[in-house]
Amino acid sequence: MVGEFERKKDTVQEITESTAERVGNIAKIVADAVVAIAREVGDGVTDAIEMREAANRAKADEETTTPDQADPPTIGDPGAEKPGQQN
Numbered sequence: 132m133v134g135e136f137e138r139k140k141d142t143v144q145e146i147t148e149s150t151a152e153r154v155g156n157i158a159k160i161v162a163d164a165v166v167a168i169a170r171e172v173g174d175g176v177t178d179a180i181e182m183r184e185a186a187n188r189a190k191a192d193e194e195t196t197t198p199d200q201a202d203p204p205t206i207g208d209p210g211a212e213k214p215g216q217q218n
Contacts, residue, residue, distance in 0.1 A: 133141075
């Protein structure tokens with residue numbers, strides 16, 4: 132027959148194990164959430180950097196393009212020559 136002391140010891144042991152397991156599960160959930168948040172923030176910052184670099188490249192291209200290098204006007208544009216017309 133199990134004595135009172137041993138029953139109390141078993142109860143305390145079971146409560147301790149259960150609590151430790153639950154705390155561990157909660158810590159894992161929190162750690163996974165922190166990882167996911169860090170990944171999303173990092174991806175967002177990377178996207179912003181790439182967009183800024185693309186904008187800077189577009190600005191630099193625009194500044195280095197001369198009128199001769201610009202796309203010629205197409206027929207229908209106000210500045211386009213009409214067929215048969217010479218300047």
